[in-house]
Amino acid sequence: MSVTADYSLTVLLRKLGSIGPLSPEERQAIERLPATVRVLEPRQEIVREGERPSHCFLVLDGWVCSYKIISQGRRQIFAFHVPGDLPDLQSLHVPVLDHSFCTLTHTTLAFVPHESLRELTARFPNIAALFWRATLIDAGIFREWMLGLGRRTASEHLAHMLCELYLKLQAVGLAQEHRYTFPVTQQDLGDATGLSNVHVNRMLQDLRRRG
Amino acid sequence: MSVTADYSLTVLLRKLGSIGPLSPEERQAIERLPATVRVLEPRQEIVREGERPSHCFLVLDGWVCSYKIISQGRRQIFAFHVPGDLPDLQSLHVPVLDHSFCTLTHTTLAFVPHESLRELTARFPNIAALFWRATLIDAGIFREWMLGLGRRTASEHLAHMLCELYLKLQAVGLAQEHRYTFPVTQQDLGDATGLSNVHVNRMLQDLRRRG
DNA sequence: CGCTAATTTGACCTGGATCAACTACGGTGG
DNA sequence: CCACCGTAGTTGATCCAGGTCAAATTAGCG
Helix, strand or coil: CEEECCCCCHHHHHHHHCCCCCCHHHHHHHHCCCCEEEEECCCCEEECCCCCCCEEEEEEECCEEEEEEEHHHEEEEEEEECCCCCCCHHHHCCCCCCCEEEECCCEEEEEEEHHHHHHHHHHCHHHHHHHHHHHHHHHHHHHHHHHHHHHCCHHHHHHHHHHHHHHHHHHCCCCECCECCCCCCHHHHHHHHCCCHHHHHHHHHHHHHHC | CEEECCCCCHHHHHHHHCCCCCCHHHHHHHHCCCCEEEEECCCCEEECCCCCCCEEEEEEECCEEEEEEEHHHEEEEEEEECCCCCCCHHHHCCCCCCCEEEECCCEEEEEEEHHHHHHHHHHCHHHHHHHHHHHHHHHHHHHHHHHHHHHCCHHHHHHHHHHHHHHHHHHCCCCECCECCCCCCHHHHHHHHCCCHHHHHHHHHHHHHHC
16 A cells, blocks of 8 residues: 555546536635545455544545355455546445455555545535435446346346446546456456356356347 | 324434434434325325435334336335435435335325425434445445345345344334234235245245244 | 466256146125 | 126146356467
């Protein structure tokens, strides 16, 4: 883990801008948020279930996922987080984390003190509303994942997830022309879809065959 | 569907009180919320995916669930809602619903205009914070369901869900001494756990056998 | 070029689905 | 009071999507 002072929070502006309009003052306040930047290797833990973080982290570059592990190493991934996301925003309101976060790729994160975020949202209710809407959008994605986990076939589920990620990346300008780089292991994809890595592999081949 | 003027929102006080403290003024403001009460039969739709509701509904009595249906009648239930819950609170911030709600039992609902709720939360930021925390708690439950859908065995999943419902009912005083009435069909339980009604039946027998 | 992690392939197995019958039970109407 | 019905709950037989295990083949990468 290394620390650097050179960073830019514009990717957050882009994300919030895709949810609703921001005034110039609001943009400025966001850009001036104090942050500590850290660069992490792939597969490193960021915060663990049970901790009480004092900062939220913003993904500047790379991919992160949230997950939980139960007995016998069974793991369920709940979400993939891409640049612009604030994966543990909820720690502002629920002090102890009920799940963990780790990196999937080389990743750059900006850690912002809870206190600064609280000031920001108190001063700009509109930003608070955008954060709130962002979590409601995430809840909608959760529901879609549940539908896939419970009631879709393996290939439907995978196809749906790939499309969803395309849309998510497109919103922050990281995907165009129906293409994007997908730096996730088939094992991880399995942990997200509730499938085994072997079956993920076979279903992906099947989807490729069908276009 | 019948309409009556005789109702009490105290069950909401109880629910919010189990999340955080409420001042006397706040309690009063909640009790004075204008509401239209309706009594519904079991298995009736309340609001459907795609609608733009102008009211939120509060469960006063009975059980409600949120769900989505995909091709070939496959249905996934996302949550069970019991008295004190405001299942579609999110419609305050995301105008069009992405899933549906229906009753499971004879149910009494109070419909509260969005406008009144917006006034309430604007006037009492503490109430807004409690609502916000309530949705974060729900998100935590969503994650637990995903874990069950994706990575737990059928019996683990069922057992977990039954325990969770016990705790939820206990919070509003509807369960004591490790007992509660569970008015849900095995078919519905299957749609919540991603299992078939037949397998739910067998797993319940198995759990009963083991205590 | 060698090492490690990821993907792919094949053989075989199993948890849970499906289908179909049968039972229990609370109405409801005669 | 009983015959009839519709809705859940049970049970049994059979099937298959997806899991498990293990080995083989790439893909990176220092």
